[in-house]
Amino acid sequence: MKKKHAYYDIIIIGGGPAGLTAAIYTGRAKLKTLVLEKSFIGGSASSSSEIINYPGFPSGITGLALTKLFHEQATLLGAEFKLTAAKKVNFSTQNDYTVDTFRTIYHAKSIIITAGGIPRLTNAKNEEKFLFDKGISFCATCDAAACENKTILVVGSGNAALEEAIFLSKFAKKIFIAVRKDESQLKAGKAIQSEAKNNPKLSFIWNKSVSSFNGDTYLDSVSLKDTLTGSEETLPIDRCFLFIGYTPDSEIFAHQINCSSAGYIKTNEQMQTSRPGIFAAGDIREKTVRQIATAIGDGATAAITAGKYIDSITNNLPDI
Numbered sequence: 001m002k003k004k005h006a007y008y009d010i011i012i013i014g015g016g017p018a019g020l021t022a023a024i025y026t027g028r029a030k031l032k033t034l035v036l037e038k039s040f041i042g043g044s045a046s047s048s049s050e051i052i053n054y055p056g057f058p059s060g061i062t063g064l065a066l067t068k069l070f071h072e073q074a075t076l077l078g079a080e081f082k083l084t085a086a087k088k089v090n091f092s093t094q095n096d097y098t099v100d101t102f103r104t105i106y107h108a109k110s111i112i113i114t115a116g117g118i119p120r121l122t123n124a125k126n127e128e129k130f131l132f133d134k135g136i137s138f139c140a141t142c143d144a145a146a147c148e149n150k151t152i153l154v155v156g157s158g159n160a161a162l163e164e165a166i167f168l169s170k171f172a173k174k175i176f177i178a179v180r181k182d183e184s185q186l187k188a189g190k191a192i193q194s195e196a197k198n199n200p201k202l203s204f205i206w207n208k209s210v211s212s213f214n215g216d217t218y219l220d221s222v223s224l225k226d227t228l229t230g231s232e233e234t235l236p237i238d239r240c241f242l243f244i245g246y247t248p249d250s251e252i253f254a255h256q257i258n259c260s261s262a263g264y265i266k267t268n269e270q271m272q273t274s275r276p277g278i279f280a281a282g283d284i285r286e287k288t289v290r291q292i293a294t295a296i297g298d299g300a301t302a303a304i305t306a307g308k309y310i311d312s313i314t315n316n317l318p319d320i
């Protein structure tokens with residue numbers, strides 16, 4: 001099949017909060033904008049049943065309703081949307097970057113990558129059944145309010161796991177932290193380890209991995225397997241938080257722009273990557289806080305900088 005070619009000022013890869021915000025700004029700046037989304041417009045935020053930390057919605061809002069508003073606003077301002085995956089990119093010809101999709105090769109002067117990523121899973125039995133709203137969470141800031149007086153299991157042994165467990169201890173009654181190895185192999189830094197060990201609500205369970213998530217419609221216990229002996233035990237819990245890593249969706253970009261060893265795209269504060277005219281925003285970039293509020297800030301910055309970049313190449317101005 002011979003592919004069609006189509007031309008834009010800016011292509012945004014990923015229709016989550018960062019991409020939708022970038023589209024609002026580039027649309028408003030009258031740049032011919034295309035957003036490519038491979039699965040669902042709204043991104044990861046749309047799987048949240050209640051967002052209570054996004055400004056402007058004091059009684060909370062569902063992720064779906066919030067991102068629908070972002071989408072509506074971007075469309076009203078002129079951004080176009082295609083539900084298709086960016087399969088391959090070519091960043092070698094400046095001012096004519098290409099994004100290859102199933103039917104079409106899209107060309108643009110500038111590209112904003114907002115492809116996000118997905119939290120890593122344990123692959124234990126029944127995990128899919130309890131994801132997000134059914135008892136397995138990935139974000140303490142987002143879901144802590146639902147943990148008031150609850151018994152929680154945190155899975156993970158790095159800084160993120162312990163920091164989030166300490167944060168959750170302000171809400172929960174009891175928090176168990178399951179670690180696959182023994183105490184000597186905790187990955188978290190010494191200071192956070194000692195803070196966690198001194199917190200009376202936290203208890204470490206060493207040499208344990210989750211073998212199964214259990215419950216009827218909502219998670220009510222986990223089966224834990226001893227990684228040394230293979231024996232199993234059941235731990236009743238109200239909610240489980242997984243902090244075992246995050247996989248940025250950066251594979252198709254990794255060989256053309258600088259990424260960290262974990263696959264996050266490196267940018268400066270203007271969201272510029274190592275290649276002129278290629279920007280990255282939101283959860284896919286190397287940064288410390290991954291929230292809707294930070295994703296939209298990144299998206300706005302990337303769009304404004306990309307607009308200036310296009311101005312500079314169109315009018316032969318010095319580089320931004």
Ligand SMILES: Cc1cc2nc3c(=O)[nH]c(=O)nc-3n(C[C@H](O)[C@H](O)[C@H](O)COP(=O)(O)OP(=O)(O)OC[C@H]3O[C@@H](n4cnc5c(N)ncnc54)[C@H](O)[C@@H]3O)c2cc1C
Pocket residue numbers: 013014015016017018019036037038039040041042043044045046047048050051052053054084085086087114115116117132138139141142143249281282283284290291292293295
């Ligand atoms: C269950 C859950 C609840 C959350 N709750 C909250 C909360 O209450 N408050 C809060 O602030 N944050 C919350 N977060 C975090 C928040 O959702 C993220 O920080 C935010 O969505 C990041 O936005 P993003 O646009 O960078 O990436 P994403 O939302 O991950 O969007 C990336 C998009 O890019 C698409 N994509 C990827 N690769 C390609 C490709 N090759 N071609 C085309 N499209 C592609 C993906 O399909 C996806 O739609 C939650 C996250 C989850 C998972």
